Amino acid sequence: MKLTIDRGALMKALSHVQNVVERRNTIPILSNVLIDAEGTSLRLTATDLDMEASDTTIAHIEKAGSVTAPAQTLFDVVRKLPDGSDIGLLLDAETRRLTITAGRSRFALPTLPADDFQTMSKEEAPNSFDIPAADFRRLIDKTRFAISTEETRYYLNGVYMHGAEVGGKAKLRTVATDGHRLALAEADAPAGAATLPGVIIPRKAVAEIRRLLDDATQDSNVSVSTSESKIVVKVGDAVITSKLIDGSFPDYTRVIPQSNSKILILKNAEFKSAVDRVATVSAERSRSVKLSLTADKLVLQVSNAETGQGVEELEATYSDEDMEIGFNARYLLDVTQQIEGDEIRFELNDGASSARVTDLADPAAQYVLMPLRV
Known part of the structure; x- marks a missing residue:
């Protein structure tokens, strides 16, 4: 694998995926980010097996290939390289080290085979809709502060999202509660969201989705798809796939x-x-x-x-x-x-x-x- 990429583009893609990686891992491959170079696209993927984040950006690829490298170290190296620099990535066939070059800087990181990287299984998502980024950002911001941190009440450890009818109008609603307070927000339901069955988006996934929305333009749309066990959120070329919390959210309307x-x-x-x-x-x-x-x-x-x-x-x-x-x-x-x-x-x-x-x-x-x- 050999390629050249703008530092800003690589930095943005890495920032979209590296937070998914847990700082302490008993499985070494889960500390790594999958780097996949093909055609004119560089795709980065990270996972903790419950959530997966990926982003695709343009690169000048001389030799296609894929490998995994330590996510946090790679992010820190790229972050400290000069703005506007061109970064070279080269996988040494003999040492299996990933060489990173920029100007007079040179780094070599250990790697693990791409074949050992576990990606989340894809499944049919019967519920899907597009929503303005500003609306989705608001629905998250107005409720996520009330998410419970009490692990024993795991069904409260996320934001509950569902379609609802309010005053004869279809709404997309988000709710969070920790048993001491409750936050509820709603927006006009986009096409496909009016009958959305209730799903509980885990706290970590909510945080990563919100981070992606920071880079979305004010007039852009977010694609959301859900199944019984997963949610997929796409913002531009960045995608967050997360398992949903398997539990029943309480009847919040009673409180x-x-x-x-x-x-x-x-x-x-x-x-x-x-x-x-x-x-x-x-x-x-x-x-x-x-x-x-x-x-x-x-x-x-x-x-x-x-x-x-x-x-x-x-x-x-x-x-x-x-x-x-x-x-x-x-x-x-x-x-x-x-x-x-x-x-x-x-x-x-x-x-x-x-x-x-x-x-x-x-x-x-x-x-x-x-x-x-x-």
């Missing part, structure tokens, strides 16, 4: 409050800053903040016997009876990060009931927060 009648509206930026300030003295484990509501006023309070007390008062739009409720400060801050408009709206019932939170500038997203005792 979304429908009759909370006490409405609290706040300036989001002011509320976010105030929560951050008073939480400075909260106990690290609970991070609880008490919200005391009176007519057009909100008082945030944190009391801790060891670290002290913090109190802040905010102007608010609130006209119902006085009440107190507590929330995890970090969960509050996570929700405020999702609010695009100037105001955040809380729908409350009492101090022991969940709150529904919405963005007045984005009615197609909503959040549910469980209260804490304060």
Whole structure:
């Protein structure tokens, strides 16, 4: 194998695949990236056996061939080479080392045979649709922060995506929850997505798909295909294939409050800053903040016997009876990060009931927060 490629093109392709590789592997080949050169195309592939990422770019190929090389080392070498340089890749037939050259720089990396590399099996994907990259990015960003990290509840370790009918209109919906909070976002369902059966996309796959979307242009489309066990997402020439979480996502609609009648509206930026300030003295484990509501006023309070007390008062739009409720400060801050408009709206019932939170500038997203005792 012998080829020359622009450093920028190789760097971009490597960045799309190398994060799939686990840093510690008991199987050496899984630490490597498959390099396949043929015609005018260089294809890179990496896998952890649960997920596979590949990208194809243009290269000047003098001799076709394929080999695997350490993904992280190759990425670090290319990253540190000068911008705009041409990189030569040569597989030495005798030493089986991959030689990397650029200007006066020269590196030789160990390799393993391409035949030993395991790729994920392909299967028929009965559900497929194209969605604007901006819409798919939003559906992920509005929900992924609420993914559970508790491995025992594996069915919550991802984003649940499915087609839904809302007010007579077909929607594509994403949901994530960790049992303490819930995030839901929806967009108009593109052709083929209205009847999408529910699939749970694993946390790692969500992160890699989101990373690919960073390189998608604002007006480009993303191709999504799903089967019973896999999801395939294609952004340009980059492809992510991942196993789905084999489990049943809970009936999340049951935990979304429908009759909370006490409405609290706040300036989001002011509320976010105030929560951050008073939480400075909260106990690290609970991070609880008490919200005391009176007519057009909100008082945030944190009391801790060891670290002290913090109190802040905010102007608010609130006209119902006085009440107190507590929330995890970090969960509050996570929700405020999702609010695009100037105001955040809380729908409350009492101090022991969940709150529904919405963005007045984005009615197609909503959040549910469980209260804490304060």
